[in-house]
Amino acid sequence: MHFYLKPKKKEEILLTLKALGDSFLKEIEEGKNPSVEIPTRTLRNVRFDEKNRRLYLGGYVSRRYLLHLAQIRSFTQLAGVAALAKKLIEEDKHVSLRETFYILKRTIPGLKRNIVDEQEESNRAVEDLELVINALREQLHINANKLGAVAGNVVIRDRGDLIDWSKLGSGGWSVPSNVEDIEFVKVDAKFVLYIEKSAVWERLHEDKVWKKLNCIIVASQGQATRGIRRLLQRLNYEHGLPIFVLTDADPWGIYIYSVIKFGSITLAHVSDRLAVPSAKFLGLKPSDVKKYGLEKHLIKLKEIDKKRLNEVRNYEWFKKNKEWQREFDLMAKMDAKAELEALAARGITFISDKYLPEKLKNEDWLD
Amino acid sequence: MHFYLKPKKKEEILLTLKALGDSFLKEIEEGKNPSVEIPTRTLRNVRFDEKNRRLYLGGYVSRRYLLHLAQIRSFTQLAGVAALAKKLIEEDKHVSLRETFYILKRTIPGLKRNIVDEQEESNRAVEDLELVINALREQLHINANKLGAVAGNVVIRDRGDLIDWSKLGSGGWSVPSNVEDIEFVKVDAKFVLYIEKSAVWERLHEDKVWKKLNCIIVASQGQATRGIRRLLQRLNYEHGLPIFVLTDADPWGIYIYSVIKFGSITLAHVSDRLAVPSAKFLGLKPSDVKKYGLEKHLIKLKEIDKKRLNEVRNYEWFKKNKEWQREFDLMAKMDAKAELEALAARGITFISDKYLPEKLKNEDWLD
Numbered sequence: 200m201h202f203y204l205k206p207k208k209k210e211e212i213l214l215t216l217k218a219l220g221d222s223f224l225k226e227i228e229e230g231k232n233p234s235v236e237i238p239t240r241t242l243r244n245v246r247f248d249e250k251n252r253r254l255y256l257g258g259y260v261s262r263r264y265l266l267h268l269a270q271i272r273s274f275t276q277l278a279g280v281a282a283l284a285k286k287l288i289e290e291d292k293h294v295s296l297r298e299t300f301y302i303l304k305r306t307i308p309g310l311k312r313n314i315v316d317e318q319e320e321s322n323r324a325v326e327d328l329e330l331v332i333n334a335l336r337e338q339l340h341i342n343a344n345k346l347g348a349v350a351g352n353v354v355i356r357d358r359g360d361l362i363d364w365s366k367l368g369s370g371g372w373s374v375p376s377n378v379e380d381i382e383f384v385k386v387d388a389k390f391v392l393y394i395e396k397s398a399v400w401e402r403l404h405e406d407k408v409w410k411k412l413n414c415i416i417v418a419s420q421g422q423a424t425r426g427i428r429r430l431l432q433r434l435n436y437e438h439g440l441p442i443f444v445l446t447d448a449d450p451w452g453i454y455i456y457s458v459i460k461f462g463s464i465t466l467a468h469v470s471d472r473l474a475v476p477s478a479k480f481l482g483l484k485p486s487d488v489k490k491y492g493l494e495k496h497l498i499k500l501k502e503i504d505k506k507r508l509n510e511v512r513n514y515e516w517f518k519k520n521k522e523w524q525r526e527f528d529l530m531a532k533m534d535a536k537a538e539l540e541a542l543a544a545r546g547i548t549f550i551s552d553k554y555l556p557e558k559l560k561n562e563d564w565l566d
Numbered sequence: 567m568h569f570y571l572k573p574k575k576k577e578e579i580l581l582t583l584k585a586l587g588d589s590f591l592k593e594i595e596e597g598k599n600p601s602v603e604i605p606t607r608t609l610r611n612v613r614f615d616e617k618n619r620r621l622y623l624g625g626y627v628s629r630r631y632l633l634h635l636a637q638i639r640s641f642t643q644l645a646g647v648a649a650l651a652k653k654l655i656e657e658d659k660h661v662s663l664r665e666t667f668y669i670l671k672r673t674i675p676g677l678k679r680n681i682v683d684e685q686e687e688s689n690r691a692v693e694d695l696e697l698v699i700n701a702l703r704e705q706l707h708i709n710a711n712k713l714g715a716v717a718g719n720v721v722i723r724d725r726g727d728l729i730d731w732s733k734l735g736s737g738g739w740s741v742p743s744n745v746e747d748i749e750f751v752k753v754d755a756k757f758v759l760y761i762e763k764s765a766v767w768e769r770l771h772e773d774k775v776w777k778k779l780n781c782i783i784v785a786s787q788g789q790a791t792r793g794i795r796r797l798l799q800r801l802n803y804e805h806g807l808p809i810f811v812l813t814d815a816d817p818w819g820i821y822i823y824s825v826i827k828f829g830s831i832t833l834a835h836v837s838d839r840l841a842v843p844s845a846k847f848l849g850l851k852p853s854d855v856k857k858y859g860l861e862k863h864l865i866k867l868k869e870i871d872k873k874r875l876n877e878v879r880n881y882e883w884f885k886k887n888k889e890w891q892r893e894f895d896l897m898a899k900m901d902a903k904a905e906l907e908a909l910a911a912r913g914i915t916f917i918s919d920k921y922l923p924e925k926l927k928n929e930d931w932l933d
Contacts, residue, residue, distance in 0.1 A: 290914070293772055295765035298910035301863060305911065345715070345764040346787070348740035357735025368724025368748070373715035373740035376768060381735070397712040398662035401743060405660055420713070496668060543665035544672065547657070 209288050212339065215332045216285045223265070223278065233265040235277065237327050238468065245467045247515045252476040254462040256330075276324035277331070279303050279314045280339075284328065287340035293377060295342055296322055326468065335379070335429070335472050342376035343425040348397065349374055350404055351415030352387040364415070371404065374417065376426045378433065386438045387413070391431060392481070392555075394418040395446040395455050399539050399550070406551035412559070415440070421451075423459055428473040431459065435475045442475045443564065448483035449536035450507035453517075456480045461516055480565040481558055485529040488537050491554070496544060497535035504536060522565055576655050579706065582699045583652045590632070590645065600632040602644065604694050605835065612834040614882045619843040621829040623697075643691035644698070646670050646681045647706075651695065654707035660744060662709055663689055693835065702746070702796070702839050709743035710792040715764065716741055717771050718782030721752040731782070738771060741784065743793045745800065753805045754780070758798060759848070759922075761785040762813040762822050766906050766917070773918035779926070782807070788818075790826055795840040798826065802842045809842045810931065815850035816903035817874035820884075823847045828883055847932040848925055852896040855904050858921070863911060864902035871903060889932055 219235070226233040238244065239259035246257045265274045283302060287294060294302065300318040307314065315321045325336050337343070348371035353364040357380065364372050392414050394400045400418035403409070409416045415434065419427055434440045444459055446452025460478040462470020488494060500508070511517065512527040530536065542550040558564065586602070593600040605611065606626035613624045632641045650669060654661060661669065667685040674681065682688045692703050704710070715738035720731040724747065731739050759781055761767045767785035770776070776783045782801065786794055801807045811826055813819025827845040829837020855861060867875070878884065879894040897903065909917040925931065 287914070292914050293768065294910060294914060295768070295907065297765060297905070297907040298769070298914070301905075301908050301911040302914070304863065342765070342768065344787070345737075345768055346713075348712070355735070357737065360733045360735045362733070362735050362737075366727045366729070367734075367739065368722070368727045368729050369742040369744070370712075370724065370729075370740040371742075372734065373737040375736040375738075376765070377736065398664060398709070398743070401660065401662070401709065401712055402665070420711075496671065538664070538668075540662065540664040541668050543661060544668040547654070547659050547661060547665070547669070 212332070212334055213285065213288050215334070216281055216288070219281055219332060220278075220285070227265075232267075233274075234262050235274070235331055236260050236262050238330050240326065240330075240468055242464065245464050247461070252461065252516065253474045254464065254467040254470045256468050273320075273324070273327075275307075276303070276315055276320055277327050280321065280324040280328050280341075281332075284339035284341065293340045293342050295344075295376075296325065299325065299341055330468050335469060337377040337379050337425065337429065340377075345374070345376040345426065346424045347374040347417060347419030347427050348372065348400060349415060349417040349430070351391075351409045352385075352413065353383065353415060354385040356382040356384050365410075369401070369404065371400075374419070374424070374426050374430060376424065378426050378430045381430075381433075383433075383438065386434070386440070388415045388440060389413045390441040390443060391415045391417065391434050393423060393427070393431060393442065393444050393459065395421060395444075395452055395482075396539065399445070402543075402548075403551055403555075406548050408551045408555060411551075412555065422455055425473060428459060428475075431478070432473060432475050435477065442478040443481040444478055445539065446480075446482035447536065447538045448485050448487065448530070449538075450504055450511045450530075452482055453480070454507070454511050456482065457511065457514060457517070461514075481555075483537055483539055483542075484565065485526045485533060485537075488533065488535075491542065491545065493537050493541045493544070496541035497533060497537055500530075500534050500536060505531075520566065526565070579699070579701055580652065580655050582701070583648055583655070586648055586699060587645075587652070594632075599634075600641075601629050602641070602698055603627050603629050605697050607693065607697075607835055609831065612831050614828070619828065619883065620841045621831065621834040621837045623835050640687075640691070640694075642674075643670070643682055643687055644694050647688065647691040647695050647708075648699075651706035651708065660707045660709050662711075662743075663692065666692065666708055697835050702836060704744040704746050704792065704796065707744075712741070712743040712793065713791045714741040714784060714786030714794050715739065715767060716782060716784040716797070718758075718776045719752075719754040719780065720750065720782060723749040723751050732777075736768070736771065738767075741786070741791070741793050741797060743791065745793050745797045748797075748800075750800075750805065753801070753807070755782045755807060756780045757808045757810060758782045758784065758801050760790060760794070760798060760809065760811050760826065762788060762811075762819055762849075763906065766812070769910075769915075770918055770922075773915050775918045775922060778918075779922065789822055792840060795826060795842075798845070799840060799842050802844065809845040810848040811845055812906065813847075813849035814903065814905045815852050815854065815897070816905075817871055817878045817897075819849055820847070821874070821878050823849065824878065824881060824884070828881075848922075850904055850906055850909075851932065852893045852900060852904075855900065855902075858909065858912060860904050860908045860911070863908035864900060864904055867897075867901050867903060872898075887933065893932070 223233040238256045244257040244259040263270045263274050300321040303315045303321050304313050350371040351364050355362050397418050431442050444456040462474040517523045590600040605623045611624045611626040630637045630641050667688040670682045670688050671680050717738040718731050722729050764785050798809050802809050811823040829841040884890045
């Protein structure tokens, strides 16, 4: 099991892709049936690794054959994505999942059917290929969506530009979908703060929190994008920076934290390459409501919130954590959630001047 | 009617806010009933200005009194937001609409009711204040959401930093929610391209379109944020740059264009401060499907698409435009929409190397 996949050199990935294609050709030439082994990505094969604390794929694998009536299509799709990835890396171009779908929606000379007809097919082929050649799809030059901004005492090199995250005005650096090729030139920060709301990021940025607390602040809107998760992971593994997650006191915020820390079920096959098991929850806790006098600003839980709360609290990693269970109990008892913005009622800059410094000083976070 | 509101000096806005407060105090001291005149923001007061081609508020106004059982609450809310805005400008701090709500969810000494109980109330008070003192809420330091990235041959000054939009690697500059205080130091570009999808922005950015075509590329996800609309307007008015809008060939993309160009019904009261009436549609047209051989990549219209198509095609400004009506007819006849990413089927960089240069050269856009 790989715990951290350093950004690979393009050449390595290219060699792996070529080796895969060569093995298919060789088997055909030898009159054999080309095949490839792929770990099964079904729920029953998703496990939680107690020791290393993250989701991963279990031992179920299946072998997929070219000359097999039920498998020829998915085999061809996998080969199609591999060929596209090789081309992309060679030409140093990147595409989105949606573009990948349109590019593969074509026939092969001599055949009448498209390689793929639906995006689900090309998406699945991309995920299969990630497993087969043990690389993230970002390393195959197939990108997810771009979202989010970052600021802090960091200098990076990217596409030949030297970029200083501390000198980008009110906007910050826009985090790309793919951070594999970013080179960290200077990292002068003690920790990283991921914020689930861009409006709160703007609050902290205006209050110069990254300067005062010597940290990096990064946000998207809601779930962290793959680009941001990978950025957090690189800062954590390559530069030893602790990662803190700042969200609302609601089941959705806690789920955002959970995905950053342990990975998600749908992306369990890459969680070792995206998750940060040491991440800490610095967001609003249900018990903070009383502590910070936010009783007036509670928002009653809706049915959908309650349902989500019950799902999240029963995740294996939360189930065994008494502190978390106390907070879940309290949320259920209050029958209410609370938002980060409610801290503005205590003062416009309360979150920057009091909440964050206090929490950090008292190590008032959850694991 | 104001067609373009240059970023106001903080001092001006502060004086206007103070004058408003003073007038209330004076009327109270004189034993009068303080009041304020506000244009009505109902649909029947939203007009389309044929000559200047944008939505605006008609002549209906209403006067709101402090000592009036049905109005005391909304009057107090307006005064509450005005007091907050004054404080924000004086302290040089910004807040979001959500923070505004939490800050105003408090009682006034001697009274038992909160100034506001729901965010709708504080939102409405902010919109009222925009009209009363003729300023954008961004100028009152109350920000909308932040989203999107920009790249191009532009240098700006923002919060003391000198930021070069051509030297920010793969990410670009993250556009803040508020662009009022940005100072343009160098603008070396012929036009601006707004793109409705960040994945397509990354395509154009990787292909160096802004360098090759000497333009600025900017994107959010879907509807342009207020920050981006204002950025487009400033580049258009202050620097004479034409604005082009690049979207899918579907009713939603055309609506995004429509809002950038003419304004939206809900924000009609500020459309003269956000709209760019000279903007052009450079997105995929239904007639482009045949031209670029995308027949294979059509997506059948759903009921919700058809409904939206009928709404959009009946907007006053599209109704009188024969070219647009032909395109709407064609979309209805094909019973299908098409996405920008489909151009990837013609070649990974087709959109950058062929589509855009050809469209621009042949002036193949819609008004």
